[in-house]
Amino acid sequence: MLAHPDLRARLLDDEMQVYDAKAIKRRFGIDASAVRSLIRAGHIQPLKRAGRLHYSFQDLIILRTAGALRAARIPVRKISSTLQKMRASLPAGMPLSGLSITVLGNQIAVREGQQLWESDSGQYVLALQVISEAGDIEMIERTKLTREPIVGPDHQFAEAFRLEASDAQAARRAYEACLTTDSRHTQARVNLGRLLHLSGELAEAERIYRGAVGVHALLAFNLAVLLEDANREVEAIAMYRDALALDPGLADAHFNLARLHERAGNTQGCFRHLLAYRRITNTQTS
Numbered sequence: 001m002l003a004h005p006d007l008r009a010r011l012l013d014d015e016m017q018v019y020d021a022k023a024i025k026r027r028f029g030i031d032a033s034a035v036r037s038l039i040r041a042g043h044i045q046p047l048k049r050a051g052r053l054h055y056s057f058q059d060l061i062i063l064r065t066a067g068a069l070r071a072a073r074i075p076v077r078k079i080s081s082t083l084q085k086m087r088a089s090l091p092a093g094m095p096l097s098g099l100s101i102t103v104l105g106n107q108i109a110v111r112e113g114q115q116l117w118e119s120d121s122g123q124y125v126l127a128l129q130v131i132s133e134a135g136d137i138e139m140i141e142r143t144k145l146t147r148e149p150i151v152g153p154d155h156q157f158a159e160a161f162r163l164e165a166s167d168a169q170a171a172r173r174a175y176e177a178c179l180t181t182d183s184r185h186t187q188a189r190v191n192l193g194r195l196l197h198l199s200g201e202l203a204e205a206e207r208i209y210r211g212a213v214g215v216h217a218l219l220a221f222n223l224a225v226l227l228e229d230a231n232r233e234v235e236a237i238a239m240y241r242d243a244l245a246l247d248p249g250l251a252d253a254h255f256n257l258a259r260l261h262e263r264a265g266n267t268q269g270c271f272r273h274l275l276a277y278r279r280i281t282n283t284q285t286s
Helices: 004-012 023-028 030-038 057-071 078-091 153-163 170-181 186-198 202-210 217-229 231-245 253-261 269-283
Strands: 047-049 054-055 101-102 108-112 113-118 138-139
Touching: 004 113, 004 202, 004 217, 023 057, 023 078, 023 108, 023 217, 030 057, 108 153, 113 170, 186 202, 202 217, 217 231, 217 253, 231 253
Parallel strands: 101 138
Antiparallel strands: 047 054, 101 108, 108 113
């Protein structure tokens, strides 16, 4: 939690929204008993004021995720673990309107504009195809991607991306083959680094990220997340700054910098990046 909760509350209070049981059922397909279960489990944390429940944007994203996963017939245990990771990963105040929940085989991803990030890792995913109906819940099965002969790096990337849903090791080998064919293939480098990171191979993931030819904002962001996980926070701060130098509109980099500055006791830096994050997200939803 960021420092100075009173200021944070003022920043977020105007985003709380009131929904009754019928509205929740109509919008998210979740009945009142399921909402109560989500509250008891701590997945959503609405505030009760004057007898009415006020939901934050985080709560609404979690509700939409739960509804999407139930509709996709995801097992209850998987839903619960996914919601726990989603709650921990989502920045406070992230606008609901710019997000959609995507089921990628057996993985859950959040689409923000033209980008995907995974609930399991908080890292960005680069895909060949982008579905641009903002705000909709989209179910995508990677296994349905057309299988094409691997004759070049783009075909190799497509094969690797398809394999992620069923065989992570084979996907890694395909991404490696893609990079052997074309070391400048940033999409393959970002996704291979992410898979290595998820499997706990941080040193190898870092090697892949740092082997990039040229610069890329999302690659720098994912490397910064890795450095955080390796408890190398000073380096992570520098890498988030590099990501912002490449893409000043990368809101999550500001949010993560705010967290790191708060942890380091740098109150001024914390609030500078928190307010920058809020300005960007407000502009994206206006």
